[in-house]
Amino acid sequence: MQAPPSRPRFYLGWTVVAVAALSAFTEVAFYNPVLGVFIPAFEREFGWSRTEISAGVTLGSLVGAAFAPFFGPLIDRFGGKPFVVGGAAFIALGLVLLSQMQTEWQFFIIYALGRGTASGLMSLAAGVTVSKWFIRRRGFAVGVMSLGSRIGFAALPLSVQLIIEASGWRTAALSLAAVVVVFGILPAARWLHSRPEAFGLAPDGEHSPAPGPPRAAAGEVNWTRHDAVRTRAFWLVTLAVSLQSWAGGAINLHQIPHMVDRGLAPDTAALVLSLLAVFAATGGLIEGVFDARIGARWTLFLGLLGSATGMLFLMNVDGIGLAVAFTVVYGTAFGLTVASSQIVFADYFGRQALGAIRGAATPAQLGLNAVGPLVAGAAYDLTGSYIAAFVPFTCAYLAAATALAFASRPGLPAQLRPRPAT
Numbered sequence: 309m310q311a312p313p314s315r316p317r318f319y320l321g322w323t324v325v326a327v328a329a330l331s332a333f334t335e336v337a338f339y340n341p342v343l344g345v346f347i348p349a350f351e352r353e354f355g356w357s358r359t360e361i362s363a364g365v366t367l368g369s370l371v372g373a374a375f376a377p378f379f380g381p382l383i384d385r386f387g388g389k390p391f392v393v394g395g396a397a398f399i400a401l402g403l404v405l406l407s408q409m410q411t412e413w414q415f416f417i418i419y420a421l422g423r424g425t426a427s428g429l430m431s432l433a434a435g436v437t438v439s440k441w442f443i444r445r446r447g448f449a450v451g452v453m454s455l456g457s458r459i460g461f462a463a464l465p466l467s468v469q470l471i472i473e474a475s476g477w478r479t480a481a482l483s484l485a486a487v488v489v490v491f492g493i494l495p496a497a498r499w500l501h502s503r504p505e506a507f508g509l510a511p512d513g514e515h516s517p518a519p520g521p522p523r524a525a526a527g528e529v530n531w532t533r534h535d536a537v538r539t540r541a542f543w544l545v546t547l548a549v550s551l552q553s554w555a556g557g558a559i560n561l562h563q564i565p566h567m568v569d570r571g572l573a574p575d576t577a578a579l580v581l582s583l584l585a586v587f588a589a590t591g592g593l594i595e596g597v598f599d600a601r602i603g604a605r606w607t608l609f610l611g612l613l614g615s616a617t618g619m620l621f622l623m624n625v626d627g628i629g630l631a632v633a634f635t636v637v638y639g640t641a642f643g644l645t646v647a648s649s650q651i652v653f654a655d656y657f658g659r660q661a662l663g664a665i666r667g668a669a670t671p672a673q674l675g676l677n678a679v680g681p682l683v684a685g686a687a688y689d690l691t692g693s694y695i696a697a698f699v700p701f702t703c704a705y706l707a708a709a710t711a712l713a714f715a716s717r718p719g720l721p722a723q724l725r726p727r728p729a730t
Contacts, residue, residue, distance in 0.1 A: 319513035320501065321441035325449050327500045328434040329456030331392050334492035335426040336460030337484040338399060338419070340365060340561035340681065341581055345465045347565055348574060349477040356412060358565065362685030364416050365561060368423025369678030373671040375428030380667020381533075384660070387502025388437035395430035396492030398422070403485035407478040427674055436663045439654040440503050443511040446654060447599025450647045454592040458643060462585030465564070469578040511659070530658030535721040536665045541656055544715035546669040549649045550676045551708035552612060555701035556642065558680035563622065566694045570625045580628075584635035584642075591643020599648065604655050608648035609712045614641025616705035623698050656717055
């Protein structure tokens with residue numbers, strides 16, 4: 309009898325994880341921590357209010373919310389590569405155009421399309437692709453992928469701040485475009501493979517009988533979007549991640565201006581944000597351990613409680629001490645939530661229609677993400693402080709954790725339920 313083929317020494321899925329991490333790194337160019345560094349420069353040169361600048365984030369999140377339901381099923385059908393490569397090229401072009409920006413309407417168009425592409429297309433495509441390569445080690449794999457954005461949060465705001473101080477914000481935007489080309493487009497075009505079955509593999513590196521279409525792995529239950537959106541679990545998880553996105557998007561954008569308003573120097577605030585990203589990266593790695601022990605749902609639950617706790621430090625920042633306390637607690641919790649909020653959908657609903665299912669959840673998530681920064685900016689412009697917004701954001705984290713506590717795993721989809729005897 310022929311012996312089964314030996315398991316390969318190196319699983320190709322880890323190459324996919326590395327490329328997805330680079331993609332996540334480049335997405336940060338249009339995310340709120342980087343825009344937060346640009347805010348003082350925009351205020352000085354154009355005289356825009358923080359509400360006006362936040363409106364660009366709102367438009368970008370709404371565009372991403374519109375993209376996701378359309379592109380999700382296409383990612384399932386064609387794989388993530390064309391959408392990551394095309395999205396990165398579009399982001400690089402947007403940053404070049406941003407460097408030439410002269411008017412507010414130009415900012416709105418550029419940021420709406422750039423952020424919408426990053427959040428509604430690239431992030432979805434990369435995350436779905438990684439989840440399709442892993443089941444047993446999905447938590448660790450997505451945690452490693454999330455290191456890309458955490459490194460981006462650590463490196464890019466501080467780098468942008470230094471370039472702005474040395475050469476101006478327009479040079480900083482052009483520099484970001486070059487980063488996206490090198491780390492976003494080129495690796496994905498070569499190494500972002502869509503699924504393990506195309507290489508005769510099953511998820512986690514096991515052998516599949518032959519190359520072909522994806523099959524359900526042992527113990528895996530695959531849902532269609534039609535069935536998933538009819539479950540209570542889908543809507544409770546969507547509510548939880550949407551509330552987290554509402555608060556988190558605003559905090560990511562306005563934490564640096566808030567710290568500067570409370571007495572920290574701009575370069576110190578940018579350094580604190582980089583430290584936060586280091587702890588977020590740590591949280592992303594810890595997430596893999598927690599996911600293996602208690603599951604993505606309860607890992608996300610702990611991350612939401614930690615985020616609410618971190619907000620107490622942020623609201624009371626009066627110097628470097630509380631700022632660092634905020635970065636440790638909130639950063640670690642943020643790392644837990646970023647990875648587990650993606651994994652919980654794959655754990656509950658399987659791999660085959662994951663793009664379509666996550667695409668169905670994304671409009672609510674990015675819709676609330678669109679509103680959060682605008683709420684914080686308006687609160688500041690009206691009261692001279694962010695506290696009026698930060699208190700509801702803290703409550704939102706607690707409400708999200710409550711929703712998740714009731715989001716138990718769904719039963720079998722309709723096509724797998726036993727039929728009653730006739």
